Amino acid sequence: MTVVVKIGGARAVDPDGALSDVASLVEGGTQVVVVHGGSTAVDDTLEALGESPEYVETPSGVVGRFTDERTMEVFSMVLPGQLNTDLVVGLQNEGVDAVGLSGVDGGLLTGARKSAVRVLEDGKKKIRRGDHSGRIENVNSDLLETLLETGHTPVVTVPMLADDGVAVNTDADRAAAAVAGALSGDLVVLTDVPGVLADVDDESSVIDRVDSPPTYETLTAAAEGFMSRKVMAATEALENGATTATIASANTERPISEALDETN
Amino acid sequence: MTVVVKIGGARAVDPDGALSDVASLVEGGTQVVVVHGGSTAVDDTLEALGESPEYVETPSGVVGRFTDERTMEVFSMVLPGQLNTDLVVGLQNEGVDAVGLSGVDGGLLTGARKSAVRVLEDGKKKIRRGDHSGRIENVNSDLLETLLETGHTPVVTVPMLADDGVAVNTDADRAAAAVAGALSGDLVVLTDVPGVLADVDDESSVIDRVDSPPTYETLTAAAEGFMSRKVMAATEALENGATTATIASANTERPISEALDETN
Amino acid sequence: MAECIECGASVSLHDDVEAGEIIDCGTCGSELEVIETDPVTLDTAPELEEDWGE
Amino acid sequence: MAECIECGASVSLHDDVEAGEIIDCGTCGSELEVIETDPVTLDTAPELEEDWGE
Ligand SMILES: [Zn+2]
Numbered sequence: 001m002t003v004v005v006k007i008g009g010a011r012a013v014d015p016d017g018a019l020s021d022v023a024s025l026v027e028g029g030t031q032v033v034v035v036h037g038g039s040t041a042v043d044d045t046l047e048a049l050g051e052s053p054e055y056v057e058t059p060s061g062v063v064g065r066f067t068d069e070r071t072m073e074v075f076s077m078v079l080p081g082q083l084n085t086d087l088v089v090g091l092q093n094e095g096v097d098a099v100g101l102s103g104v105d106g107g108l109l110t111g112a113r114k115s116a117v118r119v120l121e122d123g124k125k126k127i128r129r130g131d132h133s134g135r136i137e138n139v140n141s142d143l144l145e146t147l148l149e150t151g152h153t154p155v156v157t158v159p160m161l162a163d164d165g166v167a168v169n170t171d172a173d174r175a176a177a178a179v180a181g182a183l184s185g186d187l188v189v190l191t192d193v194p195g196v197l198a199d200v201d202d203e204s205s206v207i208d209r210v211d212s213p214p215t216y217e218t219l220t221a222a223a224e225g226f227m228s229r230k231v232m233a234a235t236e237a238l239e240n241g242a243t244t245a246t247i248a249s250a251n252t253e254r255p256i257s258e259a260l261d262e263t264n
Numbered sequence: 265m266t267v268v269v270k271i272g273g274a275r276a277v278d279p280d281g282a283l284s285d286v287a288s289l290v291e292g293g294t295q296v297v298v299v300h301g302g303s304t305a306v307d308d309t310l311e312a313l314g315e316s317p318e319y320v321e322t323p324s325g326v327v328g329r330f331t332d333e334r335t336m337e338v339f340s341m342v343l344p345g346q347l348n349t350d351l352v353v354g355l356q357n358e359g360v361d362a363v364g365l366s367g368v369d370g371g372l373l374t375g376a377r378k379s380a381v382r383v384l385e386d387g388k389k390k391i392r393r394g395d396h397s398g399r400i401e402n403v404n405s406d407l408l409e410t411l412l413e414t415g416h417t418p419v420v421t422v423p424m425l426a427d428d429g430v431a432v433n434t435d436a437d438r439a440a441a442a443v444a445g446a447l448s449g450d451l452v453v454l455t456d457v458p459g460v461l462a463d464v465d466d467e468s469s470v471i472d473r474v475d476s477p478p479t480y481e482t483l484t485a486a487a488e489g490f491m492s493r494k495v496m497a498a499t500e501a502l503e504n505g506a507t508t509a510t511i512a513s514a515n516t517e518r519p520i521s522e523a524l525d526e527t528n
Numbered sequence: 529m530a531e532c533i534e535c536g537a538s539v540s541l542h543d544d545v546e547a548g549e550i551i552d553c554g555t556c557g558s559e560l561e562v563i564e565t566d567p568v569t570l571d572t573a574p575e576l577e578e579d580w581g582e
Numbered sequence: 583m584a585e586c587i588e589c590g591a592s593v594s595l596h597d598d599v600e601a602g603e604i605i606d607c608g609t610c611g612s613e614l615e616v617i618e619t620d621p622v623t624l625d626t627a628p629e630l631e632e633d634w635g636e
């Protein structure tokens with residue numbers, strides 16, 4: 001059994017529960033791949049450097065990050081640098097032989113570069129060029145399998161390697177989905193809410209299981225904002241070969257095991 | 265044949281010559297491990313963050329970096345983050361299937377933590393505690409060999425993982441020496457001078473070969489400042505099992521191949 | 529004024545037109561990107577998927 | 583004044599003694615580390631290897 005766990009990158013949103021849960025899963029013979037993001041930490045470091053993260057709005061009203069060259073550099077500092085090192089050390093201290101990888105290592109996560117985006121600025125539609133982002137089309141599962149077979153636990157983060165040979169930003173939830181698909185694994189996306197809520201004001205209204213088109217309709221209708229991206233990632237994982245996909249709260253004692261127990 | 269190449273971390277002191285030379289060596293069937301440092305880039309980022317690198321002097325007059333917790337965090341940002349990602353992308357663009365690793369990944373570089381140092385401050389001898397540095401005692405050569413055997417080129421950098429479970433700073437030249445020793449490889453330390461000069465003002469006075477105690481005496485007597493650390497690293501590599509150790513200029517077209525040709 | 533590169537009709541521009549701006553041709557409806565402003569050069573605006581990063 | 587923890591002799595201290603400072607005992611020659619300054623507490627100063635980082 002292979003489990004791909006998406007966790008937050010910053011320790012604050014990634015309590016030790018997740019790391020010790022990874023340790024007990026690995027101890028029990030489960031192969032685990034950890035995937036993490038951490039864009040709020042990137043914004044913190046940009047701010048500490050006296051720079052500002054740039055968010056742009058598309059003509060359809062979606063807000064996203066514009067990643068210029070300097071922001072991309074800070075991304076590499078914070079994600080494969082600071083946060084990945086911190087998580088690998090945390091897992092090593094739990095007895096897990098973790099190995100950190102970004103999407104550029106061994107061409108782990110590759111795909112098309114998207115350097116231009118349509119944005120809405122002061123009511124004008126414009127094309128902004130120079131964005132460092134891309135869409136994952138290929139996962140080098142051989143590298144992951146080599147590491148898993150030799151007893152290691154890969155800890156994967158963005159950037160990915162775009163087809164023009166440049167490291168670019170990509171959504172970490174979707175990176176986790178791509179990895180889960182490539183490994184035919186179980187995807188568990190940990191988040192700071194208990195799951196997708198049918199009623200966003202009622203924490204007890206978690207949609208437990210989706211196993212038919214109507215319940216999937218209910219799910220996608222209920223998922224708002226950042227959660228809709230997580231549902232999209234879960235959907236992509238299943239379309240690409242993942243066995244199961246679960247969105248669950250990180251704030252329990254054994255968040256991954258509990259999510260897997262409920263799924264299976 | 266396994267070659268361990270120590271290069272600078274910043275592209276400025278690591279011309280593309282070294283990367284394309286790695287590519288042709290790998291193409292020709294040589295197993296290559298790249299090791300890099302980059303402490304000047306750390307100082308640049310500390311400065312951009314409005315902080316200052318701290319250097320302390322020991323009672324014996326040696327000047328070294330004091331790495332507090334925040335500096336260690338910036339180290340992880342710059343070395344495994346920014347510089348390692350940049351080098352891996354550069355090698356991938358040369359057709360080399362590079363995989364970046366820091367010393368914490370898979371417990372690659374482990375050893376004793378040295379958290380206290382003796383320093384000389386305002387003429388007073390003092391003990392400073394909280395330094396994040398350590399001495400490599402063990403190299404996980406299995407992980408490197410697994411990656412080499414599956415066609416990858418490891419790109420290794422500091423920090424190392426200290427015995428108290430903390431990521432700490434260690435000298436990258438000595439990290440390269442430890443790796444070369446563990447793999448019984450040929451160590452090539454690239455630098456921005458042609459090699460060790462018998463007369464520091466005469467670039468033609470390179471000491472070409474050391475193969476007897478008297479010539480080693482000449483070498484250690486001639487090596488000054490940062491170069492004496494490189495000679496110490498080369499010595500450690502040979503003591504720990506490296507086949508050969510060469511200190512050579514990075515500023516030639518095929519710096520690694522040329523160094524190996526002269527050695528063998 | 530500039531010429532639509534799709535249908536050849538004149539396209540009216542406001543004064544503060546910027547590079548990167550997307551103008552709709554009033555005649556054929558094509559989306560045109562302002563490549564340069566002095567003089568104004570237009571090209572067909574690329575269709576773009578959105579791929580946001582982390 | 584403080585007492586050498588190695589030989590028991592009195593060790594004289596200057597006024598602005600700081601934590602971490604190393605004092606040599608004038609009697610037995612031991613190196614003593616100032617652990618605290620108020621009151622002054624001494625311990626044997628550790629021998630330390632130098633291991634600088636990158
Ligand atoms: Zn037209």
Ligand SMILES: [Zn+2]
Binds near residue numbers: 587588589607608611
């Ligand atoms: Zn005494």
